Ligand SMILES: [Fe+2]
């Protein structure tokens with residue numbers, strides 16, 4: 001049975017399991033999840049799994065607390081006592097098992113499907129958390145939900161997708177959704193499921209970790225810029241010609257900066273290279289790679305984040321590195337260069 005036949009069958013069955021007034025919500029969650037999947041550029045298999053998870057997520061929502069507990073007992077399913085303390089979350093637990101019982105040919109496609117159902121009210125856990133978060137969010141922000149907190153979160157999410165990568169927009173909106181869930185439960189004096197609190201901690205530390213990584217990258221770039229400017233100062237003092245500093249961070253992974261300069265003769269090219277290596281060597285900075293010192297028409301000193309290119313005048317004209325890297329940002333070094 002192809003995906004569309006499986007989907008058609010689930011939709012045709014929905015009235016047997018889901019309250020009539022809840023059906024638009026279920027279809028809304030599917031629509032929203034697919035919209036988010038398209039923002040992420042997910043493949044057709046994963047998109048189909050999200051569609052199944054969305055259509056089945058509230059399959060036991062209309063059961064009473066006793067019906068949930070009876071089902072779990074009858075099937076010998078052991079579960080966290082937290083579920084009995086927050087009965088509204090029980091339907092995610094029984095929903096996963098019941099979907100598996102009703103549609104084994106669907107849930108067998110990927111464990112992601114039941115994982116998404118089983119964590120859609122308490123928050124993502126275990127594997128495939130991105131997909132679980134998509135269902136969690138879609139459940140919160142789908143179009144038929146008109147509570148102010150839902151419409152606000154919906155607007156927040158889609159405004160973020162205009163500025164950030166879809167994964168980051170999901171992460172930040174998911175955090176807000178969990179925070180909203182926790183504060184609503186607190187205000188109404190209801191029990192907060194331990195899983196929700198641990199999901200909240202996990203997403204907060206994930207965002208913090210991402211920020212630290214970004215800061216580290218930023219620090220590395222600042223360090224690279226300081227090194228590049230130091231090289232420019234040495235070149236300037238050694239009368240290197242036509243010094244240019246290009247920021248190439250966004251254009252290549254090989255370095256953050258290129259420093260380019262010329263020597264009027266091969267001997268001067270060699271002298272410039274030796275001088276830079278000597279001066280930086282005094283600060284325990286040495287190149288990881290050097291090339292071209294045999295002919296000295298184009299010498300390269302690679303300091304990882306900064307690459308220095310020293311040309312003789314003719315070779316520089318011939319290769320015209322600045323034109324090759326025309327899209328790179330030229331850094332203003334006029335305040336570093338001496339007038340002559
Ligand atoms: Fe639900």
Ligand SMILES: [Fe+2]
Pocket residue numbers: 025029057058139
């Ligand atoms: Fe729902």
